[in-house]
Amino acid sequence: MAILVQKEGDSRTSVPVIRVENLWKSFGGQTVLKGLDFSVSQGETFVVIGGSGQGKSVLLKHIIRLLKADDGDVYIQGTPIMPLSQPDLYEVRRKMGMVFQESALFDSMSILDNVAFALRMHTKLPEQMIREQSREKLLKVGLRNVEGKFPSEISGGMKKRVGIARAIALSPEILLYDEPTTGLDPVLASAIDELILKMQSELSVTSIVITHDMKSAMRIADRILFLFRGEIRFMGTPEELMRAEDPVLTQFVRGETQGPIGTL
Ligand SMILES: Nc1ncnc2c1ncn2[C@@H]1O[C@H](COP(=O)(O)OP(=O)(O)OP(=O)(O)O)[C@@H](O)[C@H]1O
Ligand SMILES: [Mg+2]
Incomplete structure (x- = not known):
């Protein structure tokens, strides 16, 4: 409510x-x-x-x-x-976090780097913490063992979830x-x-x-x-x-x- x-x-x-x-x-x-x-x-x-x-x-x-x-x-x-x-x-x-209709992932970046992008841009967190937090967001949307893959290597539904993980990365x-x-x-x-x-x-x-x-x-x-x-x-x-x-x-x-x- x-x-x-x-x-x-x-x-x-x-x-x-x-x-x-x-x-x-x-x-x-x-x-x-x-x-x-x-x-x-x-x-x-x-x-x-x-x-x-x-x-x-x-x-x-x-x-x-x-x-x-x-x-x-x-x-x-x-x-x-x-x-x-x-x-x-x-x-x-x-x-604000936005989940785009077409996922809008960066094709040349790994899944982990896609999620970590905003954390790298907007925070001064150490690299290890950025990676940990990005993995945690991926787990939140039910994705594991995809960090090293690229957007072209995962399904449409998985891309959608990466888009959500990316949107929630900065806890908006x-x-x-x-x-x-x-x-x-x-x-x-x-x-x-x-x-x-x-x-x-x-x-x-x-x-x-x-x-x-x-x-x-x-x-x-x-x-x-x-x-x-x-x-x-x-x-x-x-x-x-x-x-x-x-x-x-x-x-x-x-x-x-x-x-x-x-x-x-
Ligand atoms: N950048 C743009 N330039 C020109 N026309 C646009 C632009 N963005 C959207 N439109 C037009 O505005 C209208 C509304 O588009 P919009 O994408 O908001 O629809 P939608 O309600 O999200 O539809 P869907 O459910 O198919 O996603 C459409 O006719 C679309 O062609
Ligand atoms: Mg639309």
């Missing part, structure tokens, strides 16, 4: 960890995000669902400012990130996952769900998870956002989603071919 940290006697509502405000983005003539507004609070697992090409990855890329908004902003712990200079942006990014406060269970078998997918829940309960990590996997969404989400044609069509708890009567949402959730999607 989401935990809102509020000091005693503090009458203000605490600042959300992530706040997306009036976010607009177009590519050429195509408007992908149409003024999105939402906040994610401390310790919350916030799941984004929506059809292919609806702007989920584009949204996540704005949250770490790999993409710049046409209008609006993203606030990380109260700091607007669109105007930040590169050094200030790096400071904010240090708090915020984790962004772009389809972390796509391409994994059902047992591994459940193991990743458990890992996401564990990161939340043990470290109070705030997460945004994009997924097509409704079972996973219902299992891990405190709240779910349904993105449709660049707008928020639904936002609420899994229980509220189950009760919702919007035919577009129910068709999507049930994966039915008959319904308003595609004909609207």
